[in-house]
Amino acid sequence: MSDAILAIDQGTTSSRAIVFSPKGEILATAQQEFEQLYPGEGMVEHDPQAIWSSVLATAQAAYREAVSAGHKILGIGITNQRETIIVWDRKTGKPIHNAIVWQDRRTAQFCRALSEAGHEALVQDRAGLLLDPYFSASKLNWILSNVDGARARAEAGELAAGTVDSWLLWNLTGGEVHATDATNACRTSLFGLDAQDWDQDLLKLFDVPRGVLPDVKDSADDFGMTQAEHFGEALPILSVVGDQQGATVGQACFEPGEMKSTYGTGCFVLVNTGDEIKKSENRLLTTVAYRVGGKPTFAMEGSIFIAGAAVQWLRDEMRLLKNAAETAERAARAQADADVVMVPAFAGMGAPHWSPDARAAVFGMTRATGPDEMARAALEGVVYQTQDLIEAMKNDGLDCQAISVDGGMAANDWFAQRLSDILSLPIDRPKVLETTALGAAYLAFLQAGVFSSLNDVRQNAERDRRFEPQMPQEERARRLKRWKACVQAVLSVAEAG
Numbered sequence: 001m002s003d004a005i006l007a008i009d010q011g012t013t014s015s016r017a018i019v020f021s022p023k024g025e026i027l028a029t030a031q032q033e034f035e036q037l038y039p040g041e042g043m044v045e046h047d048p049q050a051i052w053s054s055v056l057a058t059a060q061a062a063y064r065e066a067v068s069a070g071h072k073i074l075g076i077g078i079t080n081q082r083e084t085i086i087v088w089d090r091k092t093g094k095p096i097h098n099a100i101v102w103q104d105r106r107t108a109q110f111c112r113a114l115s116e117a118g119h120e121a122l123v124q125d126r127a128g129l130l131l132d133p134y135f136s137a138s139k140l141n142w143i144l145s146n147v148d149g150a151r152a153r154a155e156a157g158e159l160a161a162g163t164v165d166s167w168l169l170w171n172l173t174g175g176e177v178h179a180t181d182a183t184n185a186c187r188t189s190l191f192g193l194d195a196q197d198w199d200q201d202l203l204k205l206f207d208v209p210r211g212v213l214p215d216v217k218d219s220a221d222d223f224g225m226t227q228a229e230h231f232g233e234a235l236p237i238l239s240v241v242g243d244q245q246g247a248t249v250g251q252a253c254f255e256p257g258e259m260k261s262t263y264g265t266g267c268f269v270l271v272n273t274g275d276e277i278k279k280s281e282n283r284l285l286t287t288v289a290y291r292v293g294g295k296p297t298f299a300m301e302g303s304i305f306i307a308g309a310a311v312q313w314l315r316d317e318m319r320l321l322k323n324a325a326e327t328a329e330r331a332a333r334a335q336a337d338a339d340v341v342m343v344p345a346f347a348g349m350g351a352p353h354w355s356p357d358a359r360a361a362v363f364g365m366t367r368a369t370g371p372d373e374m375a376r377a378a379l380e381g382v383v384y385q386t387q388d389l390i391e392a393m394k395n396d397g398l399d400c401q402a403i404s405v406d407g408g409m410a411a412n413d414w415f416a417q418r419l420s421d422i423l424s425l426p427i428d429r430p431k432v433l434e435t436t437a438l439g440a441a442y443l444a445f446l447q448a449g450v451f452s453s454l455n456d457v458r459q460n461a462e463r464d465r466r467f468e469p470q471m472p473q474e475e476r477a478r479r480l481k482r483w484k485a486c487v488q489a490v491l492s493v494a495e496a497g
């Protein structure tokens, strides 16, 4: 019988539950995809009840599997898609609107107006973020302004709001706990990095009443107990961490300069900057990497909105693929001299361009272009976007020697090799690709007292493979020049309206 943590990973496209041992071994897993709702141009929503029921079902399944194999569950760690916002009634627990997902662009005009009125400096200075629909605050404002009576009810204290972690905490504890952690709070645009608290000026800017927001705790903390009915026993909730910060912990990026890149629905590169709130000159974000013992550790982040989602689009909308993994063999057999480039701006462009109105495009097609060339273009579009982030990070004075990758798409060998070629850097892939959930589990073990510090997890880090650059430099330069031209074209179309 060994001690274990049940990690809940509520991602953009699926909910997963994974039981980990203190050595980082996977003892049980369960996963459920749920429906993506696209109610209008640039809009992406989730049904909060579908999020909750998929989390509960997968958590219960993983719990049962681990317990029947003789493991003792010490408690729960939660990690989640960030920025996505939910508002619910405190009495009934019912959401007043669907969750507005981080990819949703409906508040582009609202953000542009704030930016044109000169407010971006305040957001950058206090929150470390930019004025873009990506972050929660404008979405929360939208719900309060567009759902009948919502603002008055919020002001009367009848409504609670939160990112997905808060929604799960509320449901797991039967409405006892309305909380979040600093890594999630800092993605709202309402949280001061320096003060580590909700910021009055930002609340005013986005017209959000303080009373709707959750308490902000450390990432390893006491988040209450689950109701006994869910697992047959009341389990303590020991950690909450945004998924990208979870992966930073799972990859043991604890020293300044250590960097990870996660390829799920989107791609998010985080580099640890220690206790320094380092601000970017190149439109990258400053974020809390984790907060333990009341002490925040910061990171600089580059966010790309579409990574695996481009592959999903080829599979589900274009029906060119049976499954995501098949992109590796298709890319390998695509015509060598075909130069098809996909700029996968399906949800606007994130860092470093920040163009919410940009839309995806494919360049360089001929009559010979088929599913193989499209699959390669989708994988390469993600690679090139990562290169844009690394370039911005280098321009900010960050030293990139090697990158640790993870997430669903990192399992693709062709993609990992092309990433190494275009970044001209070694790419390290760990044995456990579920580093997001692993990070939540590590933080929970820390809170449970199984680890005395996060450094205890370093010995667990095991590499599966290192990919080394193989592409000649002239070829790399030619490709990047072409990519930049394609991005410029997409940005110009967005500007033309």
Ligand SMILES: Nc1ncnc2c1ncn2[C@@H]1O[C@H](COP(=O)(O)OP(=O)(O)O)[C@@H](O)[C@H]1O
Pocket (backbone or CB within 6 Å): 011, 012, 013, 014, 263, 264, 265, 266, 307, 308, 309, 310, 311, 312, 324, 325, 326, 327, 328, 407, 408, 409, 410, 411, 412
């Ligand atoms: N072998 C693969 N090659 C390319 N893309 C993949 C592969 N496996 C999964 N993906 C993509 O990765 C994403 C799933 O990764 P995951 O980490 O589970 O994402 P999320 O947490 O955002 O739901 C999907 O968008 C899928 O298209």
Ligand SMILES: O=P(O)(O)OC[C@H](O)CO
Pocket (backbone or CB within 6 Å): 011, 012, 013, 080, 081, 082, 083, 102, 242, 243, 244, 263, 264, 265, 266, 267
């Ligand atoms: O669903 P993922 O894993 O791509 O992560 C989503 C991010 O948290 C959005 O900021």
